[in-house]
Amino acid sequence: MIEIKEVKTKSDKRKFVDFPTKLYKGCDQYVHPLRIDELNLFSPKNVSYEDCDTIGFLAYKDGKLAGRIAGIEQRIYNEKVHEKRIRFTRFDCINDVEVAKALFNAIEEWAKSKDMDIVHGPLGFNDLDREGMLIEGFDELATFEEQYNYPYYPELMEKCGYGKEVDWLEYKIFPTYGEREKRVEELAEKVLKRYNLRMVKEKSKKKFIEKYKKGVFEVIDEAYGDLHGVVPYTDKLRDQIINQFKMFISLKYMVTIVNEKDEVVAFGFAIPSLSRAVQKCKGRLTPCGIARLLYAVNHPKILDFALIGIRKSYLNKGLPAIVLNYIMKHLDEFGVEYCETNLNLEYNIPIQNQWKNFDHVQHKRRRCYIKYLNENAKKD
Numbered sequence: 001m002i003e004i005k006e007v008k009t010k011s012d013k014r015k016f017v018d019f020p021t022k023l024y025k026g027c028d029q030y031v032h033p034l035r036i037d038e039l040n041l042f043s044p045k046n047v048s049y050e051d052c053d054t055i056g057f058l059a060y061k062d063g064k065l066a067g068r069i070a071g072i073e074q075r076i077y078n079e080k081v082h083e084k085r086i087r088f089t090r091f092d093c094i095n096d097v098e099v100a101k102a103l104f105n106a107i108e109e110w111a112k113s114k115d116m117d118i119v120h121g122p123l124g125f126n127d128l129d130r131e132g133m134l135i136e137g138f139d140e141l142a143t144f145e146e147q148y149n150y151p152y153y154p155e156l157m158e159k160c161g162y163g164k165e166v167d168w169l170e171y172k173i174f175p176t177y178g179e180r181e182k183r184v185e186e187l188a189e190k191v192l193k194r195y196n197l198r199m200v201k202e203k204s205k206k207k208f209i210e211k212y213k214k215g216v217f218e219v220i221d222e223a224y225g226d227l228h229g230v231v232p233y234t235d236k237l238r239d240q241i242i243n244q245f246k247m248f249i250s251l252k253y254m255v256t257i258v259n260e261k262d263e264v265v266a267f268g269f270a271i272p273s274l275s276r277a278v279q280k281c282k283g284r285l286t287p288c289g290i291a292r293l294l295y296a297v298n299h300p301k302i303l304d305f306a307l308i309g310i311r312k313s314y315l316n317k318g319l320p321a322i323v324l325n326y327i328m329k330h331l332d333e334f335g336v337e338y339c340e341t342n343l344n345l346e347y348n349i350p351i352q353n354q355w356k357n358f359d360h361v362q363h364k365r366r367r368c369y370i371k372y373l374n375e376n377a378k379k380d
Helices: 010-023 035-041 075-081 097-113 153-159 179-194 205-224 235-248 275-281 287-298 319-333 349-355
Strands: 002-006 052-061 064-074 085-093 118-121 133-136 163-174 254-258 264-272 302-310 338-340 359-372
Touching (some): 010 035, 010 052, 085 153, 133 153, 163 349, 235 264
Antiparallel strands (some): 118 359
């Protein structure tokens, strides 16, 4: 017997957040999200609630917790694309198609009650939240920023009536510093001088954030605004994201380029991999867990390439190559073994072409699934 229960109480929320820890016990590729972040994500503390409606469900089979799923109505995104969409997120389930169907049926009924036409995902509240279901690379360690899932998940999705909407690709980039990189470094000075630009040389992370956070997010909005699933970042959301990640950011792996008005025109940064450290503390920020995370930040062997952003008016001036070259040079200097990219949309050819300049391998693929609740909502 399968029972679906809406998440309402504090006890329900804890079960919702902790279910993957039990499901993936013993899985070497799974990386726990920080438990406190997940609890805050589905609480009034999350500023995204100002623009979103959400709901969560737990699935029980024969009285035992067997799955979870959450739904998000992202109103800003729906206004942007002029469609009635519900996002699903945090789908986790035992290998049982009936449990999966019961969970998605609950989300679909909620979507219909809100007069929505489409359910798609996995997608979070914004583009910096967890998104995409792994369909290739199941033997690879997950990054701290992404969600791992078992190989049976894609089959469950298809049996629940969901098909491909779009894929993301991920790459491992290996640091090299040879003649090509030296030439790019020599050209960088000329390019910066020609366009009256300079690299930020700020030693204090706190001062850097205070001075340039607004400009960095403005570049993110401009560079990524037209991509799938992306919503603009409000001031409150920017502050929430910074507070969530600032402990893990190192200026050693960040490059920011500004113009003569000290306005950010390009940036790129990587984050020390926290995967193994978070695995050991199972996502809990105990004193021992915090110590492990700080050690990982200061002694990384792997980096997660977080973001690179260029203002559109500077796209054809060589800045992407300068930003990437700067970061890769530092990877080599600090003894980093490789850098793992974030999710690259399969049709974002310009960013994928950048990796061709380095030793690289495409090792993961993720998918956003879609199901139409109203056939009239399909576009040609």
